[in-house]
Amino acid sequence: MSDIGSGLTILSFEAELTVHEKKLLYLRARYAGLTFCGCAHAVFVCKLVHLLKCILKRRTAAKELYASKGHGELSVGILGLGTLGKQLLLCLLKKTTIRPTQIKISTRNPAEVRVPPGVECFFNNRCLAAWADVLFLCCLPSHLDRICADLHSHLQKHCLVYSFITAVPVKRYTRTYAGWQSITDRGGITLGLKWVCGVLYSLLNICTNVCLGSSEALSLINSIFTENSMNNEPLKVQSFIASTSFLHPNESFPWISLVDAQTKETPLLHFVMNSKPVQENIWTTYKSYLKSK
Secondary structure, eight states: OOOTTTTOGGGSGGGGOOHHHHTTTHHHHHHHHHHHHHHHHHHHHHHHHHHHHHHHHHOHHHHHHHHHTTOOSOOEEEEOOSHHHHHHHHHHHHHSSOOGGGEEEEOSOGGGOOOOTTOEEESOHHHHHHHOSEEEEOSOGGGHHHHHHHHTTTSOTTOEEEEOOTTOOTHHHHHHOTTOEEEEOOOTTSOOHHHHHHHHHHHHHHHHHTTOOHHHHHHHHHHHTGGGTGGGSOOOHHHHSOTTOOOOTTSOOOOOOHHHHHHSOOHHHHHHHTOHHHHHHHHHHHHHHHHOO
16 A cells, blocks of 8 residues: 555654754754764674684683683673664674674663563663673663662673763763773764774773783784784784883783773873874774674
């Protein structure tokens, strides 16, 4: 049957808008673009973390320790299943090798939502926080304080909290819970260098969490980008921490605050800003990850 409303502009969304309201229609396209880009950033982060975890798992020296710390397959939590949460879920399933059983969702009305088979959906923010390796916050700013209260003391140290909450300064997360390893999506429609640095520092923290020496940690992180020739200008100890610092090859990097990594001038930011080859390699890796599953 044909659409009986076809051609009847009076039934369109724009028909009842005022002249002033029509000037804001561009925000719909802006919202769609930011949602797409935000999901792409999330896919990139999950692929990097998943790849690093797989490499760590294969390493004989780290295998037993890694397993003893509760690290297995990548566990992805999504807190909030509105429009953004649903889109994120679909992107993770379509553009990564993450299986439905590796994703859990906490939402206020789990009985009223449909999720792909295998994805567990419930309403228990604390349980989700205690389980996840990567936790995506897809809720409203007005819900942040209540959610922080739920998550307080339940997050594992290695859990990477990735926030899509807008209009909330990143430092507010640490004021609420100082232990959060948090990245906020401030990349917009480009790859912001501070956001990139936050992601790279999060990879370093994963290595630190399993007590890898600085030499091996750098080797693993550089190996992720080997296919795109990051080894032409590899990351070094001085790329991540002050040049005056000294680390023995078997000594782990210090734990890096991801909030500081996104709000302060860091050695890594200066290194990436001044290295076009590194920027191009990161961008090439980003694009390749979005094209493949």
